[in-house]
Amino acid sequence: MRSAAVFLALLLCLQWTWAQGESGEVTGTDAETEGGNRQEEVQFEIQGVGAAHDQSSSQTNISPDIWAELKELRDMAIEQKVELRNSKSKIEKLEQENAATQARLTASESKNAVLEARMSSYEDMVKTLQRENKVLGATVTASNNKVEELRRDNTVLESRVNTSENLVAELRRENMVLETRMSSSENEVAELKRENADRPKVAFSAGLTDAGPVGPFNTEITLKFSKVFTNIGQAYSPTTGIFTAPVRGVYYFRFTVWGGRPSAWMGAYLYHNEKRMTLSYDYNDEQAYVSASNALILQLEKGDVVYMTLYPGSGVFDDSFNRTIFSGFLLFAL
Structure with missing residues (x-):
């Protein structure tokens, strides 16, 4: 009966130790020091329980395997505490990484908002440029049509100018011939005038x-x-x-x-x-x-x-x- 009470007391001590580890009030070196002290206390209690067990072994009929189980439970508890400390360290690192990631995500979201605003501005600019490009395209098309029309007109004018130049050259040649003939005619007229001046008029x-x-x-x-x-x-x-x-x-x-x-x-x-x-x-x-x-x-x-x-x-x-x-x-x- 007494052994059962000791076992219950031991379980309560283990439960309180786990509760203290989960509460998160101590971390790092303090947690390790306190864990070491608690481990010594547990060992002391177990030794006390063992001593009590030795003193009352003659009075009880408990199997010797319970101590092996208690030792195994103790090792399991220690291992769980170590794993718990490691998990808390990982959790803290993950929380820090998560905070950094969240900060980076917030910065990325800010940058993304800025980029979206710039993209929206760029899209508006692109739409404006597209409209202006359509207008410019229509203007360029009209200008090209006007240029083609002017080229055709220029070709016609060049043809007419060439024809006119040829006609002018022909007229100049004819004019030279006419001038020659006129000069000859003037000479003949002058001669006739001289003859008529001497010829009687009847x-x-x-x-x-x-x-x-x-x-x-x-x-x-x-x-x-x-x-x-x-x-x-x-x-x-x-x-x-x-x-x-x-x-x-x-x-x-x-x-x-x-x-x-x-x-x-x-x-x-x-x-x-x-x-x-x-x-x-x-x-x-x-x-x-x-x-x-x-x-x-x-x-x-x-x-x-x-x-x-x-x-x-x-x-x-x-x-x-x-x-x-x-x-x-x-x-x-x-």
């Missing part, structure tokens, strides 16, 4: 009369065109009706005769010196009017004469309307 035009009818006569008479309109060079004589060539040359003559007598002949000759050159006449068979015209180009020597005569038995008519006219002029001298 031209005349005259009407027959304002008295009305002239003729008929039985013989030819020279028609005296007395109404002088032009007489440059004074080669025509209204008194005689004769044109006298002042120079050797080619002359142009033209005349018109008009008749108003019914049932009568109307006509006239043109003479070069004594030679009849042409006869123009007509017959007025009723009370109508008739006329005749003719023209010649004659080569005359200086002093040659040209005049007109009335056709025998015919008559002509003239009045203020100048119906009967004789004209001539020098084409060029020979």
Whole structure:
């Protein structure tokens, strides 16, 4: 009975020691010192129990194996205490590592928040740049289209400029030819002017009369065109009706005769010196009017004469309307 009480006391001491180790009030060297003291106390108590057991062994019937079990329990308790101390050290190290990890995690979270903010800012910047890039792309596309259009226009303009330059070069060549020809023409004109300055100017035009009818006569008479309109060079004589060539040359003559007598002949000759050159006449068979015209180009020597005569038995008519006219002029001298 007494042995059982001692065993219970021993178990209570072990339980109190474990409780003290779990309470965490002592750590490190103090825990080891206190553990050593407790171990000595336990050993002392066990020795006391052993001594008591030796004293009362004669009075009890407890098996000797209980001491081996108690020793084993003691070793197990010591081993558990050592493991407990090691576990507490590991726990403290893990707690320190966990605190450091938590601090690093907090710092990482702070950095991550900063990075997220910067990333959000970067994303906004990227979106803005993308929008600006789209606008710039559209602008660049429009600019490229404008550049292509300007290139096409420039090609057309270059073609037109080349054509214009070729045309200008051709015009310059033609202008040079024209200038040469003009210079030659100017020289010819100057020569002609000099020639014309020395060449006589001859031209005349005259009407027959304002008295009305002239003729008929039985013989030819020279028609005296007395109404002088032009007489440059004074080669025509209204008194005689004769044109006298002042120079050797080619002359142009033209005349018109008009008749108003019914049932009568109307006509006239043109003479070069004594030679009849042409006869123009007509017959007025009723009370109508008739006329005749003719023209010649004659080569005359200086002093040659040209005049007109009335056709025998015919008559002509003239009045203020100048119906009967004789004209001539020098084409060029020979």
